[in-house]
Amino acid sequence: MGTKRQKTAHHTINYETLTFDEVLRNVRSLEGPPGEGLIHAWIAEVPASESAKVLSAIREGVDDTVDLKHLKRFVKTANGTLRTLVCSVDHMKRPQLEELLRSVTILNITEELVPGIYPTTKEVSLELSAKYWPISWKGNPLVQELNELKVDVPAVKKNLEYIAKIAKETTGKQLPIVTMMVDSRDPQRRVVSVDSRETNQLAHSVMRCIQEVADHEVERRKLGEERDYLCFGYDVYTTHEPCAMCSMALVHSRVSNLYYVNQSPVTGAIDPQSGSGYCIHRALTLNWKFEAWHWLEELDVDKIAPDVFV
Amino acid sequence: MEQLSTHFRFMRKALEVGQKALDEKEVPVGCVFVHRGKVIAEGSNKTNETLCGTRHAEFEGISQIVSTNPNSYKDILKETDLYVTVEPCIMCASALRQLQIKRVFFGCGNDRFGGNGSVLSLQIDQAEVESFPRGYCCYPGILNREAVMLLRKFYLLENDSAPQPTTKKTRNLIEDEFPRIEYKNYLTRNQFVEMFGEGRVGIYDSGGDGFIEESS
Numbered sequence: 001m002g003t004k005r006q007k008t009a010h011h012t013i014n015y016e017t018l019t020f021d022e023v024l025r026n027v028r029s030l031e032g033p034p035g036e037g038l039i040h041a042w043i044a045e046v047p048a049s050e051s052a053k054v055l056s057a058i059r060e061g062v063d064d065t066v067d068l069k070h071l072k073r074f075v076k077t078a079n080g081t082l083r084t085l086v087c088s089v090d091h092m093k094r095p096q097l098e099e100l101l102r103s104v105t106i107l108n109i110t111e112e113l114v115p116g117i118y119p120t121t122k123e124v125s126l127e128l129s130a131k132y133w134p135i136s137w138k139g140n141p142l143v144q145e146l147n148e149l150k151v152d153v154p155a156v157k158k159n160l161e162y163i164a165k166i167a168k169e170t171t172g173k174q175l176p177i178v179t180m181m182v183d184s185r186d187p188q189r190r191v192v193s194v195d196s197r198e199t200n201q202l203a204h205s206v207m208r209c210i211q212e213v214a215d216h217e218v219e220r221r222k223l224g225e226e227r228d229y230l231c232f233g234y235d236v237y238t239t240h241e242p243c244a245m246c247s248m249a250l251v252h253s254r255v256s257n258l259y260y261v262n263q264s265p266v267t268g269a270i271d272p273q274s275g276s277g278y279c280i281h282r283a284l285t286l287n288w289k290f291e292a293w294h295w296l297e298e299l300d301v302d303k304i305a306p307d308v309f310v
Numbered sequence: 311m312e313q314l315s316t317h318f319r320f321m322r323k324a325l326e327v328g329q330k331a332l333d334e335k336e337v338p339v340g341c342v343f344v345h346r347g348k349v350i351a352e353g354s355n356k357t358n359e360t361l362c363g364t365r366h367a368e369f370e371g372i373s374q375i376v377s378t379n380p381n382s383y384k385d386i387l388k389e390t391d392l393y394v395t396v397e398p399c400i401m402c403a404s405a406l407r408q409l410q411i412k413r414v415f416f417g418c419g420n421d422r423f424g425g426n427g428s429v430l431s432l433q434i435d436q437a438e439v440e441s442f443p444r445g446y447c448c449y450p451g452i453l454n455r456e457a458v459m460l461l462r463k464f465y466l467l468e469n470d471s472a473p474q475p476t477t478k479k480t481r482n483l484i485e486d487e488f489p490r491i492e493y494k495n496y497l498t499r500n501q502f503v504e505m506f507g508e509g510r511v512g513i514y515d516s517g518g519d520g521f522i523e524e525s526s
Binding site for chain 1 (some may be wrong): 360376
């Protein structure tokens, strides 16, 4: 793959490093589920003339919760017969299967391993297809997903430069950690907060920003203005990768995008390489996801001690 | 020697606080913070009232402790136990780790957001990192049926503040089925035995097929 401008993409994307226009890295885990994700499936061999019949029997009688749509239905054998993928073994037992196919001439029924998960690269797809059962490769889902993302890079840069400047102005015991939240639907609506853990250990800049957006919303409702839900529609700009507490607070608050300058390799909870690799913004069982972006271009933000929870 | 009944007593108090949240149409989670045998703060979920998604019961309690002890709250919290009706979420579990809370007791697990073993295990992760705050031990299953009942009562009501509220008219309160707790997800066998006694270890070994009763 490497760097190339895809016609449909909004940016020049390097699909290996996930960098956009060489200045922003989309932060996510690239690990698929562990192993090859093989599952047991029923394969029925039929004469080629029976293809329509077997297909209609499957369409009528199979309602499999295991998704096999990424697999080819038929494989032609050397002697011209068709090996047919029916359904997962978990979906039905052999007697049910025979009942389902009673109107079809069946030459043989076997239980076989097939790839249960659509792979992320063509190479893996070819390998699994050769080894187990053919996959219909329709392109890399990651490429498609990244192509759809659109970022106003100059605006992001401006916002990050702004918080970096405020971070430079912190004095005394205050840590130079700053967060700004901007309503993407009305960029004039924004709040900025500086870390203030010297008064409360949990008063991280992200937590303070979320509270401030809520305080504004309480005021807006008193004035009878249109209602917002938590921080829905907001983008978050912050000097340092947030800790698990702040990352989860952003999930609870339904934000759209997170942009940060410095990575927090020990205490961060966004980058798969940071800390325990939580990747909280995309953790599968949670009910909300947001995009996270690491700013790569030189920007003057002070390093903080690695054991500080941001 | 610490009595198990002590933990039940404090959890009952947390349930009372949670009940208040239900009365205020908040997700009914309640907690108390106990320092040297005394309740020093209580908290219930306030996310609807404040329109702020971070105002969980634990944060309400911690804020009280910080404001009444601005210079000593850090030392106090290190010697404080938390009793909360539902497993702390990932956000709260991380906050409690950063504050080096002593122990956490909870009623039921939190399948979607739990940060003490259901989804992630913030209380023990990165223990090998020297600079990391000390971990804490958590003890699930204290009055878990009561905690679940409280939540079920809430979910029978409709959450008007969420966009596109869904009607739940067809739902009924289930009173005789409760999720079992998979204790292995939250603490080690030794930790379980130390807290609940050898006599209850079957509850741990059988994958939570049973409930911890106050006296047995």
